[in-house]
Amino acid sequence: xxxxxxxxxxxxxxxxxxxxxxxxxxxxxxxxxxxxxxxxxxxxxxxxxxxxxxxxxxxxxxxxxxxxxxxxxxxxxxxxxxxxxxxxxxxxxxxxxxxxxxxxxxxxxxxxxxxxxxxxxxxxxxxxxxxxxxxxxxxxxxxxxxxxxxxxxxxxxxxxxxxxxxxxxxxxx
Numbered sequence: 584x585x586x587x588x589x590x591x592x593x594x595x596x597x598x599x600x601x602x603x604x605x606x607x608x609x610x611x612x613x614x615x616x617x618x619x620x621x622x623x624x625x626x627x628x629x630x631x632x633x634x635x636x637x638x639x640x641x642x643x644x645x646x647x648x649x650x651x652x653x654x655x656x657x658x659x660x661x662x663x664x665x666x667x668x669x670x671x672x673x674x675x676x677x678x679x680x681x682x683x684x685x686x687x688x689x690x691x692x693x694x695x696x697x698x699x700x701x702x703x704x705x706x707x708x709x710x711x712x713x714x715x716x717x718x719x720x721x722x723x724x725x726x727x728x729x730x731x732x733x734x735x736x737x738x739x740x741x742x743x744x745x746x747x748x749x750x751x752x753x754x755x756x
Contacts, residue, residue, distance in 0.1 A: 586680045586729035586740055590691075592667055594712060594724040595674075599663045601707050601714045601722055603656040608719050617651035680725060682743060687715075689723060696723065700751040707756040713744065 603609045621643040628639045667674055672692070681688040686699035698717060705716040713725040725744070728737055748755055 584682045584740055584743060585731075586682070586726070587731040588678055588680070588726035588729045590674075590676045590678055590724055592664065592674055594726075595663050595667055596660050597709065597712060598714055598722045598724050599659050600656060601716070602720065603659045605705065605707075605716065606719050609655070609659070613651050613655040616655055617647045620650045620654075621647040678726075680729075682740070682747070687723075687725075698723070700747060700753070703748075703751070703753050705754055705756065706748055 603613075624643045624646050625639050628642070629636075676691050679690040681690075686697065686702070689696045689698070698715070702717055703715055704718070707714040707716075708727070710727075712727055715723045715725060717723060727741055729740065732740060745755075747753075
């Protein structure tokens, strides 16, 4: 089965958000960034404000939590938007996806990927797309509603993808 769709900014942002939450690489980077932010806050407060150590630790723990859960992810998403703005070729990229028993064959303007089912680590889905994690830093986007299919064909397409995910014991979030 062949599906055709366009990858837009929302898809790129969804892929980066997914990676920021699920990638070991990004989890480690978030942890390091948060730890450094908390240590920096402790040092700054001790040098400038000379307040009670308990208050410093509480504020630093709060900063650690906020930077770990929100600031890092927002910076990754903002970086993706900036890159897409500077390189418009990334937006509205035509994608042709062929689904077969052996895996997925994805063609973009400047790249081609052959992904076997056993290479897929994790799949996340939302209303519009599947986010397929191939490695710790590589996610591909597959739209749920291809441009070249009718409503019945789209349902069959999504059912086929689900069946392959189930057959190969791929976790879908």
